[in-house]
Amino acid sequence: MFYPRIKDVKPLKDYTLIVAFDNGQIKKYDMRPLIAMPPFDILKDPLLFSMARVEAGGYGISWSDDLDLSEYELWEHGELIANADVPPEG
Numbered sequence: 244m245f246y247p248r249i250k251d252v253k254p255l256k257d258y259t260l261i262v263a264f265d266n267g268q269i270k271k272y273d274m275r276p277l278i279a280m281p282p283f284d285i286l287k288d289p290l291l292f293s294m295a296r297v298e299a300g301g302y303g304i305s306w307s308d309d310l311d312l313s314e315y316e317l318w319e320h321g322e323l324i325a326n327a328d329v330p331p332e333g
Contacts, residue, residue, distance in 0.1 A: 246314050246315050246318045246319075247264035247265050247266040247268065247314070247318060248264065248265045248300065248301030248302065248314060249262055249263070249264060249265075249297050249298075249301040249302070249303065249304060249314050249317065250263045250264060250265050250297070250301060251263040251297060252295050252296070252297055252304045254292055254293050254294075254295045256289065257275075258273070258274045258275050258278055258286070258292060259271055259272060259273050259274060259275075260272045260274060260295060260304070260317070260321075261324070262304070262317050262321055264314075264318065265301060267326060268323060268325065268326050269323075269324050269325035269326075270317065270318070270321030270322060270323055270324060271321060271322045271324050272312075272316075272317050272320065272321040272322075273322075274286065274292070278292075282309070282310060283310070285310070286306065286310075291306060292306075294306055298311065301314065302314050303316075303317075304317070
């Protein structure tokens with residue numbers, strides 16, 4: 244199945260992520276349940292959490308080489324907060 248690629252991510256102070264996808268949709272993803280368990284528990288550090296970046300190609304986001312989330316997880320479990328109805332690029 245095809246999942247839209249990630250264009251941008253904005254980490255918020257409440258340990259949620261605002262994720263913009265290449266189809267124009269924007270979703271909010273709550274990291275708090277994951278941060279309660281390893282390996283994501285290190286993201287309790289607000290400085291580290293704020294370092295979330297989009298991986299090359301938009302296939303996920305990462306904080307380090309060993310800590311990431313896929314576009315599938317963010318797409319399937321994020322809450323839709325905006326829909327621009329923009330066709331996907333490519």
